Amino acid sequence: MKTEQRALTGWGRTAPTVGTLVRATADELSSDAGLSATVGARGAIARGLGRSYGDSAQNGGGVVVKLVPGADPIRVDHDAGLAHVDGGVSLDVLLREIVPQGWFVPVTPGTRFVTVGGSVASDIHGKNHHADGSFGAHCTRLGMLMADGSHRSITPGSDPDLWWATIGGMGLTGLITDVTFRMIPIESRHCVVDTERVPNLDALLEKMETSDHLYRYSVAWIDLVATGKHLGRSVLSMGNHASLDDLRELRPKAVDNPLDFDPTTFPDVPNGVPNVLNRLAVRAFNELWYRKTPKQHHGTESLTGFFHPLDMVGQWTRLYGSGGFLQYQFVVPFDAVDTMRTIVARIAAEGHASFLAVLKRFGAQSGGFLSFPTPGWTLALDLPAGVAGLGRLLTELDELVLGAGGRHYLAKDAFATPEVVRRGYPQLAEWKKIRNAADPTGVWVSDQARRLELV
Amino acid sequence: MNAFDQPQNILVLGGRSDIAHAIVRQLASPALRSVVLAHRGGDTIELNGVDDSVAVQCVPFDATDRTAHAAFVDGIVAEHGDIDIVIQAFGQLGGPEVNTDPTAAGDLVDVNVAGAVSSGLAVAAQLRTQGHGVLVVLSSVAGVRTRPSNFVYGATKAGQDAFATGLGHALAGSGARVMTVRPGFVRSTMTEGLNEAPFSCDPGDVADAVVAGLRNRKSVVWAPGVLRYVFAVLRVVPGFVWRKLDS
Numbered sequence: 001m002k003t004e005q006r007a008l009t010g011w012g013r014t015a016p017t018v019g020t021l022v023r024a025t026a027d028e029l030s031s032d033a034g035l036s037a038t039v040g041a042r043g044a045i046a047r048g049l050g051r052s053y054g055d056s057a058q059n060g061g062g063v064v065v066k067l068v069p070g071a072d073p074i075r076v077d078h079d080a081g082l083a084h085v086d087g088g089v090s091l092d093v094l095l096r097e098i099v100p101q102g103w104f105v106p107v108t109p110g111t112r113f114v115t116v117g118g119s120v121a122s123d124i125h126g127k128n129h130h131a132d133g134s135f136g137a138h139c140t141r142l143g144m145l146m147a148d149g150s151h152r153s154i155t156p157g158s159d160p161d162l163w164w165a166t167i168g169g170m171g172l173t174g175l176i177t178d179v180t181f182r183m184i185p186i187e188s189r190h191c192v193v194d195t196e197r198v199p200n201l202d203a204l205l206e207k208m209e210t211s212d213h214l215y216r217y218s219v220a221w222i223d224l225v226a227t228g229k230h231l232g233r234s235v236l237s238m239g240n241h242a243s244l245d246d247l248r249e250l251r252p253k254a255v256d257n258p259l260d261f262d263p264t265t266f267p268d269v270p271n272g273v274p275n276v277l278n279r280l281a282v283r284a285f286n287e288l289w290y291r292k293t294p295k296q297h298h299g300t301e302s303l304t305g306f307f308h309p310l311d312m313v314g315q316w317t318r319l320y321g322s323g324g325f326l327q328y329q330f331v332v333p334f335d336a337v338d339t340m341r342t343i344v345a346r347i348a349a350e351g352h353a354s355f356l357a358v359l360k361r362f363g364a365q366s367g368g369f370l371s372f373p374t375p376g377w378t379l380a381l382d383l384p385a386g387v388a389g390l391g392r393l394l395t396e397l398d399e400l401v402l403g404a405g406g407r408h409y410l411a412k413d414a415f416a417t418p419e420v421v422r423r424g425y426p427q428l429a430e431w432k433k434i435r436n437a438a439d440p441t442g443v444w445v446s447d448q449a450r451r452l453e454l455v
Numbered sequence: 456m457n458a459f460d461q462p463q464n465i466l467v468l469g470g471r472s473d474i475a476h477a478i479v480r481q482l483a484s485p486a487l488r489s490v491v492l493a494h495r496g497g498d499t500i501e502l503n504g505v506d507d508s509v510a511v512q513c514v515p516f517d518a519t520d521r522t523a524h525a526a527f528v529d530g531i532v533a534e535h536g537d538i539d540i541v542i543q544a545f546g547q548l549g550g551p552e553v554n555t556d557p558t559a560a561g562d563l564v565d566v567n568v569a570g571a572v573s574s575g576l577a578v579a580a581q582l583r584t585q586g587h588g589v590l591v592v593l594s595s596v597a598g599v600r601t602r603p604s605n606f607v608y609g610a611t612k613a614g615q616d617a618f619a620t621g622l623g624h625a626l627a628g629s630g631a632r633v634m635t636v637r638p639g640f641v642r643s644t645m646t647e648g649l650n651e652a653p654f655s656c657d658p659g660d661v662a663d664a665v666v667a668g669l670r671n672r673k674s675v676v677w678a679p680g681v682l683r684y685v686f687a688v689l690r691v692v693p694g695f696v697w698r699k700l701d702s
């Protein structure tokens with residue numbers, strides 16, 4: 001076990017707090033000199049790669065555990081199509097191991113740099129949510145380090161309450177040490193992708209409704225700077241994993257080594273860069289992104305290009321300068337599509353520099369008490385944190401979202417209030433009961449949990 | 456604290472301070488849950504311009520009761536949780552007698568210096584435990600160079616200011632911070648009836664400077680900002696000039 005005092009923030013680089021960062025394996029943590037000897041009155045929380053945008057994986061004055069993978073962190077059961085993976089393993093490392101063996105993760109977010117433990121704790125979703133659901137829906141077993149220091153293995157059948165309180169439970173029921181989940185078989189490291197420019201929001205909503213079922217993956221990038229008749233103009237991208245037959249037709253050169261997977265990344269953005277993602281730059285970027293997209297395109301893209309384009313630039317959030325940024329993501333039910341229209345119009349009218357806003361249709365819930373995805377439309381947008389008047393706008397949007405029966409994504413949240421979460425997550429009280437039973441002394445706690453009164 | 460550094464809980468030591476009220480009003484947002492106004496009487500004080508949903512609590516606090524300060528802070532935390540911002544706003548101006556009467560001067564030192572140090576340390580211990588939080592210390596330009604007309608008051612402010620900046624350095628790396636605020640003459644209840652000095656301002660102006668300073672993580676702010684440069688000069692002018700300026 002290694003410990004150090006460190007100032008930590010989420011991916012948005014706002015609201016830092018100092019905690020004791022402990023790097024240890026699951027075995028070290030469950031030993032007598034482990035968790036129980038380290039954790040004091042301020043409790044502990046797990047931290048993966050720090051990709052939650054807000055304060056979910058920091059714990060001011062307390063312990064922050066960075067789980068070090070064990071001796072055999074990735075085990076693949078080819079017959080059952082199952083992966084047994086240590087919680088601290090990143091999807092990047094995992095994909096490098098399993099893609100060449102013909103497997104893909106059941107769910108990937110827009111970055112490979114999240115851990116498997118974090119994927120469960122945030123019950124992450126990806127472009128295939130409308131078809132496959134969230135990460136938790138594909139898990140069959142969890143290894144957990146409980147508040148009392150014991151190491152348990154649970155399944156949805158053995159401990160249904162604890163299971164569904166842990167899926168999307170933000171690490172507040174226990175530390176997720178290892179996960180067993182179903183993988184997706186693939187024939188190649190490519191996707192067959194249809195990309196299309198859509199001139200406005202109404203056309204987009206209709207297009208997604210009518211064609212989502214034809215594709216496993218679908219997402220729309222919306223230009224939230226465009227107004228008037230261009231309001232909600234988008235680039236819609238929909239795809240499926242490419243089979244060998246697809247490759248023969250579309251990319252014959254890739255047929256010989258269809259599963260080669262070695263994504264490269266460019267150097268990090270250096271620290272201390274001023275905020276270059278200002279209104280003007282974002283407007284220009286959005287314009288360019290829209291214009292560079294052909295009206296309609298059918299072709300192949302690599303897994304990296306299709307799923308993780310931003311991973312090519314390390315530490316890209318530094319482009320927001322020292323003020324940091326926040327991401328605002330919510331979902332509203334399908335029947336509240338008018339609310340989504342209102343919100344898009346409201347953001348566009350306000351003219352804030354929103355870079356890379358993403359719209360997606362969610363499918364079925366996983367069943368996690370605090371799991372975010374629920375059937376409906378979800379919108380995620382990035383905003384620089386230092387902008388005046390942003391708080392007022394977001395509070396106004398909060399009301400619209402909650403009024404329509406929607407909610408906000410805790411892994412992205414850095415702004416919500418206890419009231420907003422209470423209203424968005426009707427099962428919060430039930431979750432708290434289960435959580436308190438699993439952790440009666442309140443060992444697991446984060447800055448976010450305190451801020452939102454989750455514990 | 457959220458992504459906009461909006462506090463949830465604020466503690467004001469010296470709950471009657473007009474400047475502190477102005478700061479709280481500026482920091483108020485939907486995130487704000489509680490404001491504790493601690494002052495000698497502990498009786499109810501009106502705090503205008505803050506939403507009804509914010510719990511405003513008035514509690515007794517005696518700056519000279521140094522043995523009670525640690526327990527006082529613990530009590531606030533037990534009731535409200537982590538404190539994001541503490542404003543140390545108490546302090547007395549003292550009458551004309553403090554420049555000559557040893558007892559009166561000693562009493563002023565008790566409140567303005569000893570009280571500031573002991574309550575400041577009690578707060579610092581809590582902020583260190585939390586790994587975050589800011590202690591905003593309302594110092595004064597009077598402590599930058601003491602004037603013959605109020606040198607005892609100036610000396611207390613110099614003591615408080617030196618303590619605050621030193622504490623800020625001592626807390627580096629802990630997540631807790633100190634921001635020392637050096638206002639000039641502020642038109643407030645405390646200065647009612649006094650002759651205004653040049654560069655005087657209102658409590659709201661000080662609050663503006665404080666909020667901007669918090670956003671930019673400053674360790675020292677002046678209000679108005681120009682005083683930083685004015686005092687860079689005044690600090691080094693010859694003694695006979697300095698005395699002349701005060702008369």
